[in-house]
Structure formats: C-alpha cells, structure tokens
Amino acid sequence: MILTTPVVLAGRTAPSRVMFGPHETNLGRGRAISLRHVAYYERRAAGGAGVIVTETASVDTSDWPYERAPLAAECQPGWAATVSACRPHGTLVVASLGHAGSQGSAAYSRTALWAPSRVADVASRELPMEMEEPELDRLLQGFSFATAIAMESDVDGVEIDAGQHSLLRQFLSGLTNQREDEYGADRALLLREVLCAVRDILGRDRILGLRLSCDELAPWAGITPEHAAGLAAELAKAVDYITVVRGSAMSTSATRPDFHTPSGFNIDLCRDIRSAVGGVADVILQGSIVGPDQAEWALSSGVADLVEMTRAQIAEPNLVALCVKEETERVRPCVLCNQRCRVRDGRNAVVSCVVEPSSGYETTDRPLAPPAAPREVLVVGGGPAGLEAARALADRGHQVELVERSEQLGGSLRLSPLEGFADWLASEVSRLGVKIRTGEAVTSADFGGRTVVLATGSVPGPRDYDIDGGQVLDVADVLRAGLDALPAGPVVVFDPVGDSVGARIAELLASAGRDTTVVTRDAVVGTQLAVTGDLADANARLHRAGVQLVKRSTLLAVRDASVVVEHVLTGEKQELACGLVVHCGHRLPDVTPGEVRAGDCVAPRTLYEAVLEGRRAAQGVS
C-alpha cells in the first residue's frame, strides 16, 4: 500500500502517509499539554501514524477558546515529552498553532475577542473587537514566539491554522473581513506575514504546514474553491504541506461532520488544490476518511500526498500497523458518530470513542495481562456489550461461548446507523474462535459451572400517557419490521429522550411519504445531538422534510384517530390527528440474575457504555 510507505517532509521522513490531525481532546492540564496527551499521542505513534499534529495551541493569551485549549507559552514541556515519546516510533510531531479569533470565548479570558471586523460569531453571538495595529503586532509576535517554543521542544515542525476555528481564516474571508485598510484590500496579507515570520524562525529543515479552509460553503462572500486554489498555489512556496479542509463559522458541522455526510467529501476539492499547487508542496486530504481502502485510493489517484485519518485512529490506534500487516479487516471501524470524540464543548468531556472507549484514557485503562489459566466463559447476549466481552475474553485466551436469543448478532446496534460496528464485532469474535449459538434462549441451567457474563440488553420502558385506543408502537419494533408494515394515517413520533433516535425515525417516516409530527418536551428536536454537531442540521432536515415539530410538549393520551398533547409550561392542550404513535422513550434493563453484567442490562444507555462495560467484564475474569 502507498499508505504505509514513507514520505519526506522538509527533509524529515514520516514512516507512513497517515496523519493524526490536530483536534480538541480536553486532555490538557490547565492550558498545558499533559502526560495524558503524551500517552494518547504515543499510542498512535506506536500504531504507525506517520505525522502527529498536536492539539492547536493559542499563540496569544487573547485567545482562550475552550477551557483546556493549550496555550503555546505553556506547551514547551508537553511538546518535548510528545516528541520524546513518538520519535522512537519514527513518527513526526508537528505542533499546531492558531488563534480562534471571533470563534473563541470570552468566558475564560474575560477579554474582548479579536477579529478582523466586528462580525459576531453565529453560534455565540458575541461581538468581537476589530483588531488594530497593537493587536496585529501581538498576533505576529505570538506566532513567532510560539514557533520558537515549539523549536525548543524539538518538534519536527509547526502547522499554522487557517482552517475552521481560526482568526487567519476570518481574515481570508469576505464573510468576516470587512476592513478598509491593507488587510482588507489584501485579505491574505496577514496569513502571508504569519507564514513569513514563522519560516524565518523555523528555518528550512523543519516542516511548515498550513491548514487551509478551501471552501467556506458560502459563495456569496466566503472563500470559494477557485479562490482557494489561487491562494494555495501562491502560498505553496512558503510551506511544506497544505491540509485541505472546508467550512466556516457558518458551517461548523461541515468540517468534521458525522455520518450524514459521506466520507471523502473533500476529495474533489483536494484534487483541485493539489493540481493548483503542482507539486510545490505536499497536499493532505482531510474529510471523514476512515477506511484504509478509500485512503489508499485517494493516494493512488493523485488526490493527495498524505491522508489525515484522525477519527479512524481515535477508533483504532493500530490502524497503520494493521495495514502494514495486511489485516485491514481487523481495523476497528470509526462509524463517524461523533458521539465521544467531538469535545469542543463547555462540559470539557475527555476525547474518547464509542467503539474504543480506552481512547483518551491511555493512562488509566491499561490492557490486562493474559490470565493465569484460561477459563470456560459463557456470554449471554450478542449485542455490542456481549460481543465486546466475548472478543476481549477470547483475545485473552479464554474459551468462550456466546449465546444470542435472536437469529442475528448485533442486538439493538442493528437498528442504528452505526450497524457497521456490529459486523466488525461479529467477524472478530468468529476469527478469535468464539463458539456462537444464535436463536437460542439461555436459562441458568445452561451455565454449567462456567463463568457467566450477562449482556441481555433492554426491554421497552413505561409509557406515561393514557392509551384509549389508537396504535402505539415502539421505535425498535418499527425499525425491525420496516416502514412498509405500518398502519395508515398520520404518524406522531413521541420523543421524550431527545437523542438521535426520534429525529431519525421522523426523517425516515417523512421520506417514506408519511405525514409526520414529532412531539418533544424541548425547545428543539434532538437536544442531545448538540454533542455530535448534528443538532442544527437535523432540525433543518426535519423542516425541509415537512415534519411538523410540536415543541415543549408532552403526550397525554392516545385515542382512536388522534393524540392529546400538552404544553409543558402553559398546560395548554391540543389534539393532533394520528393513526400511529411511534414511542421513542427510555428503555429498562432486561434483568437476569447474575453477578457480571454489562451494557443495557445494567441500565440502558449508549453504545459507549455497552462496549466499555463489555470489556471491563472480560477484564474482570481472572
């Protein structure tokens, strides 16, 4: 594979063409790169990553975009430790430097945000101050100073952020730069000055990278692909590589979207930029590239010189090593759910992964040694918790039998867009020699003195409304049976949870031509989608699909051809025509007595907890 071949950047050789790109982790200690960061990066270096770009560090104290955002002035020891940890694996370490400008937050610094012009960020609505000469000087000095600190840490290079959350992009864009001085007349002037200042300090034997938004998806005033091609061609002389990204403050979800956007969405854009650059600098493809095959194709088709596969390596730290061994089918697949890895969020959740919950917890979730003596273990339930338990048990050398009462492995994951992970788990347990029985119920009589792990999943929860006729179906049953089998009439989706389930079934129903209404107690549908970045997009998709949204309301009663809903604050009631209610409420554990339990049978939650507890259950078997 080309993917696993070395590549030379500024005279430094990366062992593979796979980049682990800069991303928010909340692993920092204060604003410094922490030992947790180092362990996180080292794990990917050990797995064969070619280039690791560390979490973007602010170059000036005026920028504090999220609480644990690194600050270059505090990063020297952490960068140095990252270099020491990764260099033995051959991996190049590049420090990302940036300033979030108007996309920052005043909540931590308690100072006005900096921006080219007084244009408020769409999300925060915070009005920034227009930078004047002293601020511009400070910014340039900040980039120079940060570069000097990075060099003191002996990094292989630095990457300048003109991507999504960046002041430099805000200067490049007509959306945010309305200045009347030379920085408005020539919107790339500041970026050129920054690159020039950084190169002066860096010299030619270290890598200078540029992350550039090449399409702001706002052609009326934003950076367009045509504009970006010209810019990239010009700037290529100043840098060693350009990573092609897209998006602006008006499209924050477009830069690292979830599975609603197909992977490889930047391929055409990247190819055009690469041809404009004409080999003067290396060009790196970004954009939901999670499969080694697609990455390989992009390299062999002239789309890019390297591929950024960040989420793929959060899910599978050994991605490159498995490709080298030609065992790509063993790569634990990123399912592009964004549930745990998208952490630019005030709650400061640590970066992690629903399919690999140890990601971000490298210093605490240490792999256990093989057991003293292999045991016979029975795993009851073939959903993600049971499958992960069986996989981890078999991997540690135990003799494992897994029994699933339905005909198919995967459990409730089969009803979700993340189903691909169920296929991977099923193939792994079979590769590891787990004995699998499907279509069979288990009683305690079958335990036969073996160690037992229970992962029996969940059952529908209570329905807190009157049912005087009409039809109510659980969303799981609707998804299992398919939409064709549903009774006629308008459908009311009752979603008291606000995760992806209610919004998704409503979209499916509407696209099947059904008259659909969502009833939610919240002010928007799918509040929990804020975490994945899909909240605004999901609501817009529902609007476009013509789904009626009844907000701040709850379901009181189901009748023959209608439902009664009540506003949660005013108590006002209304009756909606309805032939079918799809219930998306919380579920309850399927409780089977037993000591070792994992996943939904403990408490029905998400895939993350299922995988985490499945693995813990396996590790608990000595």
Add this chain to the structure above:
Amino acid sequence: MAFRFLFSPFRVGPVMLANRVVFSAHLTNYAEDGRPSEQHAAYYAARAAGGVGLIITEEHSTHPSDWPYEKLIHGFNPDVVEGYRRITDAVHAHRVPIFAQLNHNGGQASSLYSRLPVLAPSAVPDPLFREVPKAVDDKDIADIIAGYALVARHCAEGGFDGVELQCSHSSIVRGFLSPATNKRTDRYGGSLANRARILLDIVAAVRDAIGPGLALGVRLCGDELIEGGIKLDEAVEVARLVEATGQVDYINTSIGVATSTLFMIEASMAVPPGYALFIANAMRQAVKLPVVGVGRIKDPVQAERALAEGHCDLVGVVRGQIADPEFMAKARSGHASDIRTCLSCNQECVGRMGLNHTLGCIENPRAGNESVPLPAPRLRGRRVLVVGGGPGGLQAASTAAQRGHQVTLLERSSTTGGQAALAATVPSRAEFLDLPRNLLAECKRHGVDVRTGVEATVDSVTAAQPEVVVLATGARPKLPWWGEELAQIVDVRDVLEGRAAPAGDVLVFDELGFHQATSVAELLADRGCRVRISTPGMVVGQDLGVTLDMEMFLLRANHKGIALTTDEVIMGAAEGIEVQILRHTTGAMSTERFDWVVCVVHQEPEDGLWKALKDGPFEVHRVGDCLTPRRANAAVIEGHRVGVSL
C-alpha cells in the same frame, strides 16, 4: 434601622452563631481535580471576614458513582482533607463557623465523567440528564451510606464545625423520598417511613462518624414542583422523622428539583423575594429544631422581616453575599444602604455554573478572584478622567478612586447608568437598576466627581489635562441595511428611550437572544400591540435559559399573546411595512405586513473619542461597549481591570 433579630446570637447544636445569616451551600466550580482549591478558601474567607453567621460549603460527593458536573469535590477521596483544612482555617480566622455539605446526586447525573452507571432508587431517568440509572441494590445502598459516613469523617478531620446532608434539590436522598422517582417495592419504597429509611440510616451513620461535637443538619425540599412529587405536607412529615432521631441539630429548606424546576430554586428577579419562606414556616411550626429559610433574600431588611415574622430561625443569603461579601458588616454598622445589593440577574453566578464556568458576579468583579490579591497601587493621586457613566465608566471610576486616584466622571446625559438604566425601565427588569444605582453610590462614597449633562469633546478632554483618560462612551444603535429607509423600522433603544412608539402589529427581530427583545416585546404587548418575536436562531431568547428566565418569560409571553418564530432571516423591507422573511432552514420566502419593526441587533461602538485621542499626550484606555458592544458584565470587568491597572 436596627436589626433586632438579625444580630441576635443563636445556637445550632454544639455550635454558637454570632448572627442569623447563613451563606448556604451553592456550587462554585472552583474545585480542581476533585479537590477544594485555594480559591475556595479565599472565597469563603471573604464572606467570613464580612461577618456572616455561618457558612455552609458547596456539596462534597460521597461516592465515585456520583459525578454530575466536572468540577465536583470528590469528598470520598482522602486527599481532600488538606483542602478542607485550608478552608476551615481561613474561615475560622474570622471566628465564623463553617459546615460542609455532603451529597450524592443519585439519578440527577450522567456517566460522562465517571464512566460508571448512575445510581438511583429506581430506573427512572432524570428529566435533564436523561440517562437511565441503575436501580440500587442492598449492597449499593450500604456503599452509599458508608460513603456519607466516610466523607463526614473527612470533614471532621478537615476542621469543619458541622455537616449538612443535602436531601433537597439534587440528591439521591430526595430521590428516595419522592414518589416520582422511587418506585421500589422493598423496604426502601412505598410508605413514607420506607422512603425515608435511607435518610434516617444516613443520619445515624453520619452522627456516628462525627460524634456529638459537630453539628448535623438536614436540608429538605418542601415542594418538588413536579407532578407526583413531594408536597409540603409530606416534607413536614419528613422533618418530624428527622427530628425524632434526636441526632440532628437543624433543618435547612429548599424548593424545586435542580434538574427540572431549577428556575424556582435560584429564582431570577422575575420571582418575588422570600418566595420559598412558606416552607421554612411550615416546618418551623412542626418541629422544635432550628429551621433555615431561603429564597431570594437579598437585603438585610428582608432577612430581618423573615425572622421577625417567625418564618425561620436563620436566613440563607447566598447571592446577596456573592455580590457584597460585606453584607453583614455593613448592616451591623448602620450602613445597610451601602450594600451592593444583588440584582438576581443570574448572569454571572447561576449562568456561569450551568456552563461549567467559575462562579462570578455581574456587580462584583472580585467574585471568583478572591485568591488573587490585587496588586498594590504603584502610583496614587493620578488625575483620571472617565468619559461615560454607564456600568463600565462607573466601575472604572469607582475602582480608580478606591485605589487613591483623583477621578472625574463625565456623562453627557442627565443621569448615569447608561444602557443598564435603560434596560431597567421595563417593569419586569426593574431590579437591574440596582447595578448603576450601586455603582453611582460607590463612586460618590469614594469621592468621584460625577458630572452629568456634560458632553466630552477632544478639546474639553485635552483642556482638562488629565494624566489618564478612560473612555466608556458606550455604543449607538445601528439598523440593518434593510431598515435604514423606513421610519417605522426602529431599534429597541428607540422604543425604550421614547423616540418611537410602535402600535398595531409589531415584529421584534432579534439577533441577540437575550433580554433586549423579550423585554421590549412584553412592553409593547402591555401597550396593546400584537407582537411577534422572530429570530435566526433555533430558540427565541436562547440565553434566557442560562439565567433561568426562560420559563417565566414563556408563561408571560403566552399570557400576553406574543408569537415566537425561529430560524428566520429578514431579506428586505418595503413601504407598508412589507417584510421579506426567509426561513433559512428550508429556503422558503414569505412577505408579511407589519406596522412596525423593532430591531434587536448588534450596536456599533461610540469610539470617536478613542480614535481622536488614542495617540494623544496622555494614557488612554477604553472599556465596555466603546471597545465592542457586549453585555454589562464585560463593561464592569473591564472598568475594574483598568481601574486597578492605573
């Protein structure tokens, strides 16, 4: 006024209090790595120095399964004791007793930080966190009880004078007490005696752990304000059960559930002061134990009255003492009118808590920074000229004067207060006026020469020969391009300042998402207009959610017939007024007719003086909206910062 009741000493079990005011438990987000920080110690010490009768710290978690928000104190880790000792030493230096609050939040939590199942009496998901908890078994219950005892021992070791069990607004104990969340059929569910069993078990275990020398209190929720929840009569019964143990020294009270009716726990100015005293009153009639009353008590007169009227034995004053740590000292010395009274705006205290930020205060820029002492002034007696009498200018002037400078403040209008005073002209926002009122009083106390009705010009400023100029000249409205031509398209300030009097059908177009739009909409609806608020955002008045003003606003809006529409952008307006509205999620365009359009959009800075003076012969600073228009908190913080830096 003499405070007969407020300053009478009072005994709580083994602990003697000098007066009746309690700085009761509230979150601060000051913890670092699960441990109390130096900021905690300095924060509580400042209120102790101000003469409060009793401090109760924020909650200390009693079990690793309990981690609902990032900066929770993990009381179950022995390494907290050092931080406890730092807090208690700092507070005891002022001869004020301090208790620690113990708690397990139960189902009112998520596994995000702990990566452990959430524990609750039954598998009933919390309305906010929406994570299905694990219904605790006997072993879990024993662990939880042991956790309370363990943390109580840590607190005793750390020098606390007592502990309080939070069994009220966010607690596994209330979860057990409440029929809404306790569906158990074993000896911990069903009858009230069963539902209260875990509470009584915890009381016994904690008393055993702390011995007779420390006070033990129980904080109870008097009304959960939810369907099927605890109501007052049952809460009073629980208080009787608690008293009957003979092991408890006082009862604290509270109202609401933090994860569903928070707006009634930390009520904003939309809810009348003293609104929750009826709970303390009912409990005090039922038990002999001392009872603490709470509920937006923000000045000593209200506190005195709550005591005089017999509602309670002690009064909780939290926000009032965040805003002014010297609340009690000023009341005692006959200077109650100097107290920087809380606005109950909830912007920097409650609001920042909900966003995982550190606790602050819109009026008190030192709140949250108590552990970082101000640098001693390098120079004194500098001639400082402040231009602009809004919150930023007043704060800069006050701080500069307090640090020994000679300060003159010029305000071009006839009164100070700027936009803060304007915001308070809307009846439902009247308490916001305390901000400029308090600041002006502070300026005058510290000798600032405040001159109103004086327009500063380049010439007059230069002629005054100041050493330092602080520009706090504010902002002016700027209509969107589509609103520049028509007389019936106006800014919110045109309405509040009386330059425009919209009538008939009014569209309030809101890009700011805070009180500006909702206030003016209510005002116009009260004047008989048919009002619609339209926003490009997904929610009208989105940030009212942060300050807990959303629920009450929605109720009032419903009552006043105000329509609320979202996801809309205005693409143009013509005579009529015909407004072209784009629904940006679908691309649908519509033209709708209104008599008036009120724009609530970003302003532009009044920075003419800045541009003319910044390269002048004296030091020039700018603060607040003239730097870039934002909210009052930014103006106050920047005014203070500049005042300190001179």
